[in-house]
Amino acid sequence: MTVEVIERVFVARMDGAGHILSADEPILRLQRAAGGDPAGPLAVPPMASVARLARRLGVLIARPLLIGGADRDVRAWIRAVPTADGVELRISEWLETPHADRGGQDALRAADIALADEGPEWRTDAQMRFVDAGGFADAAPVGSGLLDMFGEAGPEQPLRDAVTDRRAFFAMPVHDGRGGRWLLSGHPLLDVDGAFLGYRGKASPLTDERSAPAEALSPPAAPGVDLPDFGKRIDVALRQPLGRIVANAETISGKIEGPLRADYAAYAADIANAGRHLMELVDDIADLQAIDRPDFKVASEDVDLADLARRAAGLLSMRAADRHIRIDSPAADESLPAIGEFRRVLQIIVNLLSNAIRYSPEHSTVWVRADTDLDRAILVVADQGHGIAPEDQERIFDKFERLGRDDVAGSGLGLYISRRLARAMKGDLHVESAPGQGARFILSLPLRQG
């Protein structure tokens, strides 16, 4: 466990109504992370409750403080001193501790959420109140309850059940009570001691393009009839049951519900891995359906290829560590501006890195390099694997092409989809390799000028 200790004392002054008059930067950082205004009411629930108590009782309060963050917890010592016109908070003995990593599950779940359809990310505290409501902050102010916003009527309450059981959920269709429909994904956060800190996730808006399962599933067509929305059907019909299987298997293998024999936990981990593989296949087939349509479009957004490469490397770091593979990604201060759709570019890089990790020998290195070539932004993913013969270098971009491999991992669609996506973004994807020399996959996108 790595604990970072900060020995300074940070101060915040509040007025009689609990609004911040002044505060040191680390406190403001927590305030912003909780979705609060730097001059508004204190939005960090544990700090706000101590401040309220001191103000209400008129007594100095000195307590330990635990604030759950997105990826780490802050523990500190707080002294709340009532003053003539409010409260002064003095926060010292500041410790930052990364969240517990339960066998890499959190990283995998974070990867799932990062790759979910675009939408606001959110975070709750242990009482399921929003501490960060992201893009739907207007509908869900900080402090309001997630279960209140996405209220469920009737005997079936899958969201409430998942939260009660501390299970992860993925693409769960929910209504927000204002007519909005969302696909909600989330996973529980635990501190290093296993204490529940809340949930973190993403809400992807449901549009007519991507309907909820109940509305999307029309009566099945007759056998042999072409299904123009086959990808959508398979997505909604398989994704959610698979999501439930993976989440439940992870719950069992992580022993979240209680102790379990080690071999049973290992079986559950196998189920989760197999389910995850099937989920990837479903994703690929759904993507395939989408990108093969003549009206397929991608967004043109300002993206930073170096930043995306670092994010992808972070998402896959646990998988790489399992095989003792080091990912050498661009330095933190490196930047490579390009034009593309954020989620699709991340999808391509994750695919390239996943392949590199899968086919590289253990204890090797995968390099990710960002560069420019005239008006192109170039990202190279290079590995130390067996390499690809020249005659196969175009075939690997074909549908379902796996070069004769019969291992269960991979659908044979990833590179096909990645190249189609790159070309839809006015870029390209190709490979340079020779047998025994490793492979260099080169993604190019339009360079963003200025």
Next chain:
Amino acid sequence: MSDPSPDAYPAGSGPVRASPGPAWRAETDTLRHAIMLQRCFDGPEMRWSDALVTRMRRHLGGCLASVEMRMRLEMERFLPVSMPTEAQCWAAVQRRPTLISLPLLDHFRDRAAFSLMRQDQLHAMPAEADADDAPIPAELAELLATIARAQADWADTGPDTSPMRADFPAELMAELVWTVAAVLADALIAGGNLTPTRAMAAVEQAGVAVLAGHDEQTMPFAMAALLAHRARALGITEAGLLGLARGRHILPLLAILGDRTGIELLTLARAAVEEHERILFLLCRAAEFPREVAVRLVLGRRCVVWGVDDSMLVQLADGYDALGVEAARDAVAALRLPEPLRARLSFVHDRIDPDDG
């Protein structure tokens, strides 16, 4: 022994003399009846030793006296008339024990219990008494010594009404101050020298002033929590935990337990005195304390509560290492819930037993 003179013992002054009024008597009698029955017929929930009851009265009387004294000093600044010279609060509590709220009583009991458990260490075997030299990180040693010194004051065995430092957590201090304030206001009003409005304003001002001077961080409970917070940063070894247990530093141990399990220190203090031994073992296991620490914690409280017999204790200790940490955490998870929620759940379901899992 000489016969009592008729003047010293007038008619009706015996044990059955009339009380001031029927309503007062009914309330007091009901309460006294309940207390007598509880003391005479120890149920499973009432396992306190006589030493604990005596020490608890000492803490109650001492803290009331101390707060009353401070209130009087503050009130002298605001009052044109002098207060009645005799102490009011202890006598008021004797007349009406329900003036002391249940949370305050809980805390008085816990302080008293910890003082007896710590005091018992002074009479322990020499090898055990020297155990304070065990490897506690140097950065924690001074704070640990400060906590021990503060707790030494809790072992004072003077008269019940001799002042004792009211080193309470903030919420309980507010409760105690306003209890004393109510008694003093009542005395002032009964004296007839002040209007009720002025009397209440005076005690309110005095109460606010006393509370403003209360620094929770210099109190043993808060200091123990601070020690646990620092122990997390510095890391405390098994040997360090053993050192704390052998030296009977109960509060710091419980604070570390609370820091590791996410259970509030006040809740743990209550559990350490009141809960079944099985729960104490589960709590220690949830915090990954060595078995010896758990055994010492359980044995250490035998001077304050009657416990299970030795064979059961041996059985619990023998099963300690085989008990999974996750299972122990699950079993005590209910103690993490906020106190009002636990109380209401207990009331509604009558089954919030951490042992229930």
